[in-house]
Amino acid sequence: MTDTDMTGTDMTPALAPHAIGRDLARRDGAAKVRGTAFYADESPVENPVYCRIVASTIARGRAVSVDTGEAEGLDGVLAVLTPATAERLASTSDAELAVLQDDRVGFRGQIVGAVVAESFEVARDAAARVRVEYEVAAHDAALSADRDDLYTPDQVNPTYETDTAQGDMAAAMASAPVTLERTYTTPMLHNNPMEPHATTALWEPDRGAGALTLYDSTQGVHPVRSTVAAVLGLDEDQVRVVCPYVGGGFGSKGMPHANTVLAAMAARAVPGRPVRVALTRQQMFSLAGYRTPTIQQVQLAAQRDGALDGIAIDVVEQTSRIKEFAEQTGVPTRNMYAAPNRRTTHRLAALDVPVPSWMRAPGECPGMFGPEVALDELAAELGMDPVELRIRNEPDVDPETGKPFSTRNLVACLRRGAEQFGWPGRDPRPGVRLEGGWWIGTGVASATYPVYRMPVSTAVIGYSGGRYVARIGAADIGTGAWTVLPQIAADALGVPVQEVEVLIGDTEYPPASVAGGSSGTTTWGSALVAAAEQFRGKFGADPHEGDEIEASVPENAASERFAMHAYGAHFAEVAVHADTGEVRVPRLHGTFAAGRIVNPRLARSQLLGGMTMGLGMALMEDSVLDPRTGHVVNHDLAEYHVATNADVADLRADWVHEDDPHVNPMGSKGIGEIGIVGTAAAVANAAWHATGVRVRDLPLTLDKVLPPA
Amino acid sequence: MRPFAYQAPDDTGAAVRSVAERPDAVFLGGGTNLVDHLRLGVVSPGLLVDVTALTSTEITEVGGGLRVGAGVPNSELAADARVRSRYPVLAQALLSGASGQLRNMATTGGNPLQRTRCMYFQDVSTPCNKREPGSGCSAIGGSTRNHAVLGTSEHCIATHPSDMAVAMAALDAQVLVLGPDGERTIPFTELHRLPGDTPERDTVLEHGELITAIDLPELPMARRSRYRKVRDRASYAFALVSVAAALDVDGGVVREARIAFGGVAHAPWRARRAEEALRGATVSDESFAAAAAAELTDARPQPGVDGGNEFKIALLTRTLVATLRDLAREEA
Numbered sequence A: 001m002t003d004t005d006m007t008g009t010d011m012t013p014a015l016a017p018h019a020i021g022r023d024l025a026r027r028d029g030a031a032k033v034r035g036t037a038f039y040a041d042e043s044p045v046e047n048p049v050y051c052r053i054v055a056s057t058i059a060r061g062r063a064v065s066v067d068t069g070e071a072e073g074l075d076g077v078l079a080v081l082t083p084a085t086a087e088r089l090a091s092t093s094d095a096e097l098a099v100l101q102d103d104r105v106g107f108r109g110q111i112v113g114a115v116v117a118e119s120f121e122v123a124r125d126a127a128a129r130v131r132v133e134y135e136v137a138a139h140d141a142a143l144s145a146d147r148d149d150l151y152t153p154d155q156v157n158p159t160y161e162t163d164t165a166q167g168d169m170a171a172a173m174a175s176a177p178v179t180l181e182r183t184y185t186t187p188m189l190h191n192n193p194m195e196p197h198a199t200t201a202l203w204e205p206d207r208g209a210g211a212l213t214l215y216d217s218t219q220g221v222h223p224v225r226s227t228v229a230a231v232l233g234l235d236e237d238q239v240r241v242v243c244p245y246v247g248g249g250f251g252s253k254g255m256p257h258a259n260t261v262l263a264a265m266a267a268r269a270v271p272g273r274p275v276r277v278a279l280t281r282q283q284m285f286s287l288a289g290y291r292t293p294t295i296q297q298v299q300l301a302a303q304r305d306g307a308l309d310g311i312a313i314d315v316v317e318q319t320s321r322i323k324e325f326a327e328q329t330g331v332p333t334r335n336m337y338a339a340p341n342r343r344t345t346h347r348l349a350a351l352d353v354p355v356p357s358w359m360r361a362p363g364e365c366p367g368m369f370g371p372e373v374a375l376d377e378l379a380a381e382l383g384m385d386p387v388e389l390r391i392r393n394e395p396d397v398d399p400e401t402g403k404p405f406s407t408r409n410l411v412a413c414l415r416r417g418a419e420q421f422g423w424p425g426r427d428p429r430p431g432v433r434l435e436g437g438w439w440i441g442t443g444v445a446s447a448t449y450p451v452y453r454m455p456v457s458t459a460v461i462g463y464s465g466g467r468y469v470a471r472i473g474a475a476d477i478g479t480g481a482w483t484v485l486p487q488i489a490a491d492a493l494g495v496p497v498q499e500v501e502v503l504i505g506d507t508e509y510p511p512a513s514v515a516g517g518s519s520g521t522t523t524w525g526s527a528l529v530a531a532a533e534q535f536r537g538k539f540g541a542d543p544h545e546g547d548e549i550e551a552s553v554p555e556n557a558a559s560e561r562f563a564m565h566a567y568g569a570h571f572a573e574v575a576v577h578a579d580t581g582e583v584r585v586p587r588l589h590g591t592f593a594a595g596r597i598v599n600p601r602l603a604r605s606q607l608l609g610g611m612t613m614g615l616g617m618a619l620m621e622d623s624v625l626d627p628r629t630g631h632v633v634n635h636d637l638a639e640y641h642v643a644t645n646a647d648v649a650d651l652r653a654d655w656v657h658e659d660d661p662h663v664n665p666m667g668s669k670g671i672g673e674i675g676i677v678g679t680a681a682a683v684a685n686a687a688w689h690a691t692g693v694r695v696r697d698l699p700l701t702l703d704k705v706l707p708p709a
Numbered sequence B: 001m002r003p004f005a006y007q008a009p010d011d012t013g014a015a016v017r018s019v020a021e022r023p024d025a026v027f028l029g030g031g032t033n034l035v036d037h038l039r040l041g042v043v044s045p046g047l048l049v050d051v052t053a054l055t056s057t058e059i060t061e062v063g064g065g066l067r068v069g070a071g072v073p074n075s076e077l078a079a080d081a082r083v084r085s086r087y088p089v090l091a092q093a094l095l096s097g098a099s100g101q102l103r104n105m106a107t108t109g110g111n112p113l114q115r116t117r118c119m120y121f122q123d124v125s126t127p128c129n130k131r132e133p134g135s136g137c138s139a140i141g142g143s144t145r146n147h148a149v150l151g152t153s154e155h156c157i158a159t160h161p162s163d164m165a166v167a168m169a170a171l172d173a174q175v176l177v178l179g180p181d182g183e184r185t186i187p188f189t190e191l192h193r194l195p196g197d198t199p200e201r202d203t204v205l206e207h208g209e210l211i212t213a214i215d216l217p218e219l220p221m222a223r224r225s226r227y228r229k230v231r232d233r234a235s236y237a238f239a240l241v242s243v244a245a246a247l248d249v250d251g252g253v254v255r256e257a258r259i260a261f262g263g264v265a266h267a268p269w270r271a272r273r274a275e276e277a278l279r280g281a282t283v284s285d286e287s288f289a290a291a292a293a294a295e296l297t298d299a300r301p302q303p304g305v306d307g308g309n310e311f312k313i314a315l316l317t318r319t320l321v322a323t324l325r326d327l328a329r330e331e332a
């Protein structure tokens, strides 16, 4: 439950909370439970047809001929698209979206053809009958830290510096009384939202030449619109993108992928008919992005009292040769702990592999694994409590920029989390607690996530029928925007929340940013507050029917003056079976400091969801890429293991009260991603405490802790 | 997935004739494995002959044991009070498999005939000797973590995925089969084959042979039996290794043991060498480990891009020791 002790500054956020902070049920819940909420692949269109992808079975080379004869001969097949026959796109600068524009193959699973048919079944059958002849080129899909072709990207996602250095890390390592140098790895990981990536596309000449409607499962209708319009050579206002509900995205629907472009192309090939494209689960492993595997070399230099002299992380990870995505794995190390000497670097291998992309907390999630386990190792070496070691290295100001923090309550999270979890009095010795045949241990790790505000988002607020109706092209990817945005707008207008409706998920509404970087509530909420203020300023407390005003998210001048982040502390209890090495997590607790919590029910569900995903990352998630073929072998949900109900036992999230007057008028920070960030390290640290075996390579499967026969 | 014809004949004889007549016909049980394979293009039969309504859905007493109709769903077999008290190893094995929804659909006849979960087998874009004889085995040198360590060949290293089958192998169940030439009974331990140079054949069944029932013989020692499944997540995952065991102990000495392994071979692996080693042995972790060692002398682990499966040797040994230790304690 929400704590009452004040851990913020003495200032409070601009907006007085009435609806904000209330435990309201999600507004879209009933429609989802009843099945009346529609998703992209079941969007209400007349007489749809179905498109099925033909995927490359080589990792590099050319699809020199695509024989469509047998497929075209099937009853019900309407069109077969190949690199030779597909329409030419206006822009091919994004190689991931340059669908069927030439015969080159850059990764296994790339689209080399597509069949459109009257039924899903016929399309599937026909796609299997398309014969592709390849000219195979040698491919390279094996990441390692000792490759001689690693390169330095210009920047890392989204626009961070690639390398940073402060002081002299090498000197710190040479002179500090205690040093630690270890390599940690995280595997390739895939987002597995329940709803696959899907698009229904419809060209509507009656709306005007070139008018295209896309029902797309996306984290941002406006970003999809601008991207697709550019690829197809359309004006943005010719394209409408609709997406009221999303069955999970986690970043994988943050940027449009090939399926969206393909749907538009396929629909143009069958004039008058809407076309549905849904990726299969297997196709999602090559066409929808993933988290790069990371190799993290971490160095710590410390005094005997635990004070860090230096901290460094050198990261090696992969991208696709056809398109660069550089995960910002080293970035959290830049400002997490105080240390005068510091180094962070990123090196990439460009491989013949699918294009990596966003996965819940890109950067922070993998990048807090190595350092947070390293701190645990250091604590053990120093004989210090790992909670105290973290507190010992709490910085007064952002160590990277020297700016003050708008609010920083990591210490409060660690202390409160420790209390809630029952940490005090913990026996630090590893491998000494055998209970009912299980080795028991506990572990801690910190979490952080930046406060992002996107530059573009506009809200319209109007008064009609005695209610306030706001419109903004925002997205609810299961996170709760349908519910939370009305809470913010209601407080900004000073009316009960029942009197406010906020319409989202359609480019008919004003432009809004992507639901990414845990920035949605900050960005869209700030636009709504700006619109509400102007509305009241212009129309007063007693508006007339039809009064309406539009306003955009303002820049936040405070972001120049302050470092802004959310923080958290994860605590895990791990049980390792003494005979079989099975690793289970009986308890997980997270305490977070993320500004004002707009809706406790939905926030808790985000935090618990993030922690559950972190549990999967800790114990089982692992995309096994076969370097001989370049494909992820375990590309389905039977073999790519995500945590099931039985894996999740006692799971708790709470937060400290935090008043941050600088982040935005609501005083809120993002909560969608931070829940995953420290989970894996906390679990790995607890597994060490249970067994004495230090696992530095995720996932923490039983073979890594199994004693010999 | 190709279009196919569907038939639901009136009796088992007609079903057998329908399938026997057409090389591209197959029986359809609960469909939880077959329908996946249709979708993936792993198999493309021209005719599905639905047998769920034809074979018995009853569990009946037969000569001190139980006869389980091929149509009995996995969930009902697991819930049957007689099975739970007389063959707990079987109930536990069933409940450790798949999910509640799948167990409601899966049948006693279909379960032992489910095919390997080898990911290359299920991916028609990769070579696989089992799916396409002579095309090569993609698993060897690839992802092998889930693959076999016993009875493998250079042509195939797949495992059999069924949990139920491991218990049935330990229990010496008998498989009742109706074929075009009449009925026959196959010991459960002889139903599944090792891959050899014909990995495309999972079992000794001929085309058109229908499983009509499975007999569980009277076996008093099975009242104290267990199934221990070890897997990467707490539910809804196939076994890395599993052990089905029954133990008859008298005064600290093993009189008889029944042991079968899952997750380590192309067939549920009846561990006769381990059973032999245990007969007359004193109850101790050392003799249990020696029994495991006796069974695993010929084990051949695989290296792999995912770290391989060498860990299965230690894991299986430790799992067997723990399972027998628990059973012996139960006896005492």
Ligand SMILES: Cc1cc2nc3c(=O)[nH]c(=O)nc-3n(C[C@H](O)[C@H](O)[C@H](O)COP(=O)(O)OP(=O)(O)OC[C@H]3O[C@@H](n4cnc5c(N)ncnc54)[C@H](O)[C@@H]3O)c2cc1C
Binding pocket: A638, B026, B027, B028, B029, B030, B031, B032, B033, B034, B035, B036, B051, B055, B070, B074, B096, B097, B098, B099, B102, B105, B106, B107, B108, B109, B110, B111, B112, B113, B114, B115, B161, B162, B163, B164, B209, B210, B211, B212, B236, B237, B238, B239
């Ligand atoms: C996600 C997932 C997880 C699973 N996890 C597990 C697990 O952990 N453990 C486990 O043991 N199983 C697991 N299973 C597999 C499940 O147990 C099998 O799919 C099921 O038992 C097969 O039975 P069925 O009746 O559905 O067979 P079907 O799919 O109908 O048929 C399977 C095969 O048997 C043939 N056949 C069916 N009935 C007969 C008959 N009477 N005579 C002759 N041939 C017949 C069919 O032609 C087909 O070749 C899982 C399945 C899935 C999808």
Ligand code: SF4
Binding pocket: B116, B118, B119, B120, B121, B127, B128, B129, B130, B131, B136, B137, B138, B139, B140, B155, B156, B157, B158, B199
């Ligand atoms: S192990 Fe067997 S099933 Fe798997 S790829 Fe090799 S031949 Fe095919």
